[in-house]
Structures are given as structure tokens and as C-alpha cells.
Amino acid sequence: MTEAIEIRGLSKRYGTLRALDGVDLAVAQGEFFGLLGPNGAGKTTLISILAGLARPDVGTARVLGHDVLAEYRAARRLLGVVPQELVFDPFFTVRETLRFQSGYFELRRNDVWIEEVMHHLDLTGKADANMRSLSGGMKRRVLIAQALVHRPPVIVLDEPTAGVDVELRHGLWQFVQRLNAEGHTIVLTTHYLEEAEALCGRIAMLKQGRVVAFDRTADLIRRFQALYVRLRIEGQLPDALDARLVPQPGIDAVGAAAGVFLLQIQHYAEVESVLAALRAGGCAILEMEIVQPDLEEVFVQIMQTR
Amino acid sequence: MTGFLTLLEKELLRFWKVAFQTIAAPVLTALLYLLVFAHALEARVAVFEGVRYTAFLVPGLAMMSMLQNAFANSSSSLIQSKVTGNIVFVLLPPLSYREFFAAYVSAAILRGLAVGAGVLAATAPVAGVAIAHPLWSAAFALAGCAVLGAMGVIAGIWADKIDELAAFQNFVIMPLTFLAGVFYSIRSLPEFWQKASHLNPFFYMIDGFRYGFLGAADVDPFVSLGVVAVFFVVLCAGALALLRSGYKLRS
Ligand SMILES: Nc1ncnc2c1ncn2[C@@H]1O[C@H](COP(=O)(O)OP(=O)(O)OP(=O)(O)O)[C@@H](O)[C@H]1O
Numbered sequence: 001m002t003e004a005i006e007i008r009g010l011s012k013r014y015g016t017l018r019a020l021d022g023v024d025l026a027v028a029q030g031e032f033f034g035l036l037g038p039n040g041a042g043k044t045t046l047i048s049i050l051a052g053l054a055r056p057d058v059g060t061a062r063v064l065g066h067d068v069l070a071e072y073r074a075a076r077r078l079l080g081v082v083p084q085e086l087v088f089d090p091f092f093t094v095r096e097t098l099r100f101q102s103g104y105f106e107l108r109r110n111d112v113w114i115e116e117v118m119h120h121l122d123l124t125g126k127a128d129a130n131m132r133s134l135s136g137g138m139k140r141r142v143l144i145a146q147a148l149v150h151r152p153p154v155i156v157l158d159e160p161t162a163g164v165d166v167e168l169r170h171g172l173w174q175f176v177q178r179l180n181a182e183g184h185t186i187v188l189t190t191h192y193l194e195e196a197e198a199l200c201g202r203i204a205m206l207k208q209g210r211v212v213a214f215d216r217t218a219d220l221i222r223r224f225q226a227l228y229v230r231l232r233i234e235g236q237l238p239d240a241l242d243a244r245l246v247p248q249p250g251i252d253a254v255g256a257a258a259g260v261f262l263l264q265i266q267h268y269a270e271v272e273s274v275l276a277a278l279r280a281g282g283c284a285i286l287e288m289e290i291v292q293p294d295l296e297e298v299f300v301q302i303m304q305t306r
Numbered sequence: 307m308t309g310f311l312t313l314l315e316k317e318l319l320r321f322w323k324v325a326f327q328t329i330a331a332p333v334l335t336a337l338l339y340l341l342v343f344a345h346a347l348e349a350r351v352a353v354f355e356g357v358r359y360t361a362f363l364v365p366g367l368a369m370m371s372m373l374q375n376a377f378a379n380s381s382s383s384l385i386q387s388k389v390t391g392n393i394v395f396v397l398l399p400p401l402s403y404r405e406f407f408a409a410y411v412s413a414a415i416l417r418g419l420a421v422g423a424g425v426l427a428a429t430a431p432v433a434g435v436a437i438a439h440p441l442w443s444a445a446f447a448l449a450g451c452a453v454l455g456a457m458g459v460i461a462g463i464w465a466d467k468i469d470e471l472a473a474f475q476n477f478v479i480m481p482l483t484f485l486a487g488v489f490y491s492i493r494s495l496p497e498f499w500q501k502a503s504h505l506n507p508f509f510y511m512i513d514g515f516r517y518g519f520l521g522a523a524d525v526d527p528f529v530s531l532g533v534v535a536v537f538f539v540v541l542c543a544g545a546l547a548l549l550r551s552g553y554k555l556r557s
């Protein structure tokens with residue numbers, strides 16, 4: 001089957017900065033795909049090339065088999081993009097905005113679907129309000145509605161939940177999951193890793209324009225088999241446990257001062273030896289917790305090592 | 307076709323919603339020019355044989371307003387969309403660069419014609435204008451607005467900031483329209499300035515448009531229309547090449 005998105009050898013420079021550096025990526029039809037990475041990793045640049053907003057220096061990008069440059073009309077018709085920036089046209093109302101967007105995609109009589117999209121995004125009450133008068137979260141919903149107005153089979157959301165309240169986030173994810181269940185391919189970027197972990201079947205991580213991890217979400221987490229023991233103790237950490245100590249970025253000094261440590265173990269049986277070492281060192285345990293790795297931990301580790 | 311028509315509709319609605327600024331204001335400006343200049347110059351400036359100065363001035367003012375507003379429409383719409391970022395709404399859909407260009411230029415023409423009609427309607431009671439060759443006037447109005455609409459597209463793509471566009475407007479469009487013989491017949495100018503005026507494409511637009519009203523002009527209207535047409539073709543080629551390459555729109 002044709003890939004929903006296929007990216008080959010994609011590179012893009014801005015001056016001397018390599019925003020994308022030889023990216024290969026394929027997203028299958030019907031997937032719920034996560035594109036993660038720290039600020040400046042190149043996520044938006046990748047999406048911009050896919051959407052025809054930016055041009056690659058080398059490499060190709062295809063949407064359902066259609067090259068985004070050579071067959072731009074077909075590619076764009078199949079793609080719905082929610083831009084990261086909160087943009088709007090202050091001249092128009094919500095309904096006008098959506099009708100125009102629909103017309104740009106050559107859909108004339110599309111009011112039934114427009115009403116439905118507005119309903120799902122809880123915009124019906126604001127349909128005739130001017131865009132300028134909407135709150136930030138409301139404007140974000142209109143952006144999402146605009147991306148869906150032509151029922152694109154492939155939907156790319158660039159941080160759709162930034163600045164959006166909890167209720168809408170839930171509503172939005174339900175709606176997007178429904179679209180996914182109906183067969184739409186979803187590509188999502190977000191900095192909320194719990195979101196990505198809960199929603200995305202596969203994940204690619206970008207760092208400085210390169211793909212540094214690309215796997216099924218569950219496998220990505222499973223590969224980091226380690227367990228963690230989070231401890232708060234009275235006194236010094238025995239030297240015997242130094243080898244297990246995991247650096248906690250940012251909170252090291254504070255953590256040590258408060259007697260908080262994160263130790264890595266391979267399996268539950270090793271809890272015993274940690275306890276033994278603490279006992280031998282004469283430390284009193286104030287708090288103890290066994291932590292399984294989640295996507296956030298995996299993300300931090302990958303970003304530190306690769 | 308639907309894509310083009312929708313973009314055109316959006317561009318029309320955009321200026322129609324603020325018609326007070328986009329149509330009423332330039333009509334008022336033209337009326338003020340007419341009152342002041344006609345009063346000050348009626349007896350002093352000789353134009354064509356047997357033609358009153360006011361009758362000479364009105365078509366010039368109407369055309370100047372049309373040209374300036376046609377330019378303002380496409381250029382300001384594009385720069386505003388670029389600065390606010392909502393240009394992505396028209397870059398994401400499968401609109402071809404030709405549709406894109408045609409929509410912005412068509413909207414600019416319609417804005418220009420609306421302003422022109424407003425100026426003529428407002429000045430007619432004062433000046434009592436008769437039109438000798440309406441088809442000539444219509445042809446020049448259309449061609450002139452198309453040229454300025456295309457220039458507006460180019461300027462709107464080129465400018466990164468509203469200031470840069472304002473500079474273009476103040477240092478290129480305003481001088482060229484003002485020095486195109488709106489307020490005087492170039493025959494009254496010294497030899498050198500007459501020649502210089504012939505290098506100004508705006509001169510042919512105004513002269514030709516005025517021919518339609520008065521049946522008299524500085525230059526044969528066929529020549530003028532030819533010059534304007536060539537200028538339009540060159541601008542179209544330039545604008546389409548920019549749009550096609552994605553210059554400043556698709557990084
Ligand atoms: N138009 C541009 N001109 C110059 N540099 C750019 C441009 N667009 C992006 N960059 C640079 O390219 C790099 C990648 O940016 P990009 O926006 O793709 O990152 P991102 O992964 O989306 O980050 P974020 O999570 O902050 O949205 C950054 O260093 C950015 O500064």
C-alpha cells in the first residue's frame with residue numbers, strides 16, 4: 001500500500017544552519033504518528049516542506065504517493081495542516097473563514113461538513129463572531145477546523161494543544177481519534193509526551209535535523225528496560241550505589257541536598273541489593289518508589305545520548 | 307475555477323467590509339483635489355483648445371484614484387497576510403500561482419473601478435462631465451487598474467514590512483501618478499519634461515482615459531493603449547515568475 005507520507009533524504013538549510021539533515025521517514029496509511037523533538041529540532045520545517053510552505057534543498061517528500069513539488073495540487077488536496085503559529089484573518093467571522101478555506105480546496109457546497117466540524121470543536125456558538133474577538137484557544141480550534149474542512153486523508157497537527165485548556169484537549173483528542181478510527185492518517189507534534197505516549201502508535205524523534213529514534217511507541221519504551229528507584233534518605237548515599245546513580249538534569253544539586261536520588265536497576269530482584277547497600281551505609285529511608293520508564297524518560301535519555 | 311473565485315470573493319469582501327476607508331475615503335480625497343485645484347487653477351492653466359480646466363481635471367483625478375487604489379488593494383492585502391502569517395491559508399490549498407495572481411489582480415481592478423465610479427459620481431455635479439468615447443475610457447480604466455493591481459502583487463510579495471510597502475507607495479507610485487499629467491497637459495511643460503513624461507507609463511493611462519472623455523489627448527490613444535498593454539504583459543510575466551518560484555512566500 002502507498003505510504004501516507006514518504007520522506008527521503010530530506011535536507012534543508014537556513015544559511016549555515018542545518019534545519020533538516022538527511023531525514024528519511026515513512027508513515028503508513030491509518031497510522032497515528034508522533035513527531036517529537038526539542039525546540040528547533042526541525043519538526044515544523046519538515047511539516048512546512050510537506051505542506052509546500054518551504055522548499056527542500058535535496059530530497060523528496062510525498063503525500064499518498066504524490067510528490068509535494070511535482071504534483072503539488074494532488075498532494076495538497078490530500079493533506080490538512082494545522083500550523084503551529086496562531087494565525088487568523090481579522091477581517092472575517094469563523095464561518096466565513098471556514099467557507100473560504102473550503103472554496104480554496106474547490107469545495108463549493110460544503111456547509112453540512114463545516115457545521116459538523118464546528119460542532120465537534122465547540123465552535124457553533126461562535127460561528128458568526130469575528131476572528132479578532134475570539135480567545136487564543138478558540139482561534140486554535142478554528143485553525144484545526146480549517147485544516148479539516150476538505151476532509152483530508154492525511155492530517156498533520158503541529159502542536160495543536162499548545163495553549164489549549166484541559167477540556168478542549170480531551171475533546172480534541174477524542175475527535176482526532178475518531179478521525180483516525182475512520183481511516184485518516186494523523187501526524188502529531190507535541191511537547192506533552194504523555195499525550196504522545198497515549199495516542200501515537202509510532203514515534204519519530206528529531207534532534208538537530210536528524211532522526212535519532214523511530215519505532216513503535218511500546219518498543220521504544222521497552223528498549224529502555226531499566227527500572228528506577230527513587231529514594232529520599234537521611235545521610236550520604238553509600239559509595240557502593242554510585243554506579244547506579246542516574247543524573248537528573250537540572251535537579252542534581254538540589255536533589256542531592258534534599259537527599260533525593262534516582263538509581264537505576266535492571267530488574268526487581270536488584271531492589272534487594274540496593275536496600276542492603278543502604279543498610280550497610282547506615283542510611284534511613286524516608287521515601288522510596290519504583291519507577292518504570294515512560295516516554296518522557298526515554299526522550300530525555302535519547303536526547304542526551306545521541 | 308472555484309479556487310480562483312473563492313479567493314476573489316474573499317479579496318472583494320475584504321475591502322467591501324471596510325468600504326468607508328477603501329472607497330469612500332479616496333472619493334472624498336479626489337473631491338477635495340477637484341475643489342481646491344479647480345478653484346485655484348481654472349483661469350490660469352490652459353489645457354486643450356476649448357476644454358475647461360475642470361473638465362480636463364476630473365478624468366485625471368478619477369484615473370489617479372483608480373490607479374492608487376488598485377495598487378493599494380493587492381499590495382496591502384498581501385503584506386498584511388504576510389505580516390500576520392495568515393498567508394498560509396492561501397499557500398496550503400491547491401491554488402495554482404496563476405489563479406492566485408488572477409484573483410488578486412481582479413480584486414484590485416474591481417476596487418479601482420468602484421473608486422473610479424465613486425469619483426465620477428461625486429464630481430459630476432460639480433464639473434458636469436460628458437464622455438465622448440466611453441469604450442476608450444473603459445478600456446483604459448480596466449488596463450490601468452490591471453497594471454497597478456499587478457504592480458501591487460509584486461510590491462506585496464517583495465516587501466517584508468508595511469514600512470517598505472509604504473516607501474514603495476510614496477517614492478514610486480505617488481510621484482509617477484502625480485507627474486503623469488493629472489493636473490496639467492504635458493504640452494505646457496518644457497521640452498525636457500515632456501520627453502521625461504513619455505517615459506512614465508502612468509502618463510499613457512491617464513492620457514488615454516482622458517481621451518475617452520474629451521476626445522482630445524496628448525498622444526494617439528492606440529499608441530497609449532499599446533504602451534499600457536506592453537507594460538502590463540511585462541508586469542504579468544514578472545509577477546507570475548515570482549509567484550511560480552515561491553519568492554518570499556515559500557521559503
Ligand atoms: N525561515 C527560517 N529562517 C531561518 N531559520 C529558520 C527558519 N525556519 C526555521 N529555522 C531554524 O530551523 C531550525 C528548526 O526549526 P523548526 O521550526 O523546524 O523547529 P521545531 O522542531 O518545529 O521547534 P519547536 O518545537 O520550537 O516548534 C531552528 O533552528 C530554526 O531557528
Ligand SMILES: [Mg+2]
Nearest residue numbers: 043044045084
Ligand atoms: Mg515547531
